[in-house]
Amino acid sequence: MTRIAYFGPTGTFSEQAALAFADGHELVPAETIPLVFAAVRAGEAEFGCVPVENSVEGSVSATMDALAADAPLVAVAEVVLPVRFSVLVRPGTTDVKTVASHPHALAQVRHWLDENLPDAAVVASTSTAAAAVGVAEGRFDAAVSAPVAVHHYPLAELATDVADVRDAVTRFLLLHKPGVVPEPTGADRTSVVAVAADRPGELAGILTELALRSINVSRIESRPTKERLGEYKFYLDIDGHITQQRVGDALAALHRRCHDVRFLGSYPQAAPSVERDAADPDTSDDSYAAAAQWLAGVREGTRA
Numbered sequence: 001m002t003r004i005a006y007f008g009p010t011g012t013f014s015e016q017a018a019l020a021f022a023d024g025h026e027l028v029p030a031e032t033i034p035l036v037f038a039a040v041r042a043g044e045a046e047f048g049c050v051p052v053e054n055s056v057e058g059s060v061s062a063t064m065d066a067l068a069a070d071a072p073l074v075a076v077a078e079v080v081l082p083v084r085f086s087v088l089v090r091p092g093t094t095d096v097k098t099v100a101s102h103p104h105a106l107a108q109v110r111h112w113l114d115e116n117l118p119d120a121a122v123v124a125s126t127s128t129a130a131a132a133v134g135v136a137e138g139r140f141d142a143a144v145s146a147p148v149a150v151h152h153y154p155l156a157e158l159a160t161d162v163a164d165v166r167d168a169v170t171r172f173l174l175l176h177k178p179g180v181v182p183e184p185t186g187a188d189r190t191s192v193v194a195v196a197a198d199r200p201g202e203l204a205g206i207l208t209e210l211a212l213r214s215i216n217v218s219r220i221e222s223r224p225t226k227e228r229l230g231e232y233k234f235y236l237d238i239d240g241h242i243t244q245q246r247v248g249d250a251l252a253a254l255h256r257r258c259h260d261v262r263f264l265g266s267y268p269q270a271a272p273s274v275e276r277d278a279a280d281p282d283t284s285d286d287s288y289a290a291a292a293q294w295l296a297g298v299r300e301g302t303r304a
């Protein structure tokens, strides 16, 4: 049976995302995000499921770092889930002195905690479900958890449907070893990470390579390379699929100009944006093919 390692333990949002990807597969929890990557790299699981960004808190840095380091893994699918929380306590709890959760969850309920549990000390845990385990074991008084966690642990709901920002969502990736690129669907996303050369206008140059080919950038994020202060890698999510000429051409251009480029996958968009191929015929595959044919003819001396 196909195994999907997910950021666990049972009852996390990542488990919900893994279920959304593939019901019926064997789901195996890993305690941390790097351990999900390690399980896929070691072949203990074929796929890994991790959160990558949240509409309120931004990128999940553990995922961003693991995507750029060690043996490459590529995203083959994404899913976007609404994120609302339940605050769980041991049955009968009246006094909450400590409240625990994953930092991304805590950041999304800060206001609610200030209003409802102003005296509780806030404690970071490895995941929302690890916080629920901690409450069940008596280490914390309350956990900010995914709504499903109440079905996995002997806890009671102090509050449900908690979220400072209504409609917050988190995007999750399904990861695999390189070698599998899903077929293009017409509404795909391609992710790469590039280490830019340290020279004037370099970031503008990278973006220009994309703009010239009518490629929409849906996300750009910088993170330190961790080697030298001031040296950054740029994560780019762009609309399109690696098999499209303009996308391949743009990534080849980035490869020429950047110190390093790592392909992080081409996969169907969970919430498709505008289909840009249709909008710009000059950058269609047909247009690239016609231009390549003309150039070959000129070089052979059969065309001018």
Ligand SMILES: O=C(O)C(=O)Cc1ccccc1
Pocket (backbone or CB within 6 Å): 007, 011, 012, 013, 014, 015, 051, 054, 083, 102, 104, 105, 126, 127, 128, 129, 146, 170
């Ligand atoms: O801890 C979890 O449940 C996760 O899957 C990470 C997370 C935390 C907060 C919001 C979305 C995902």
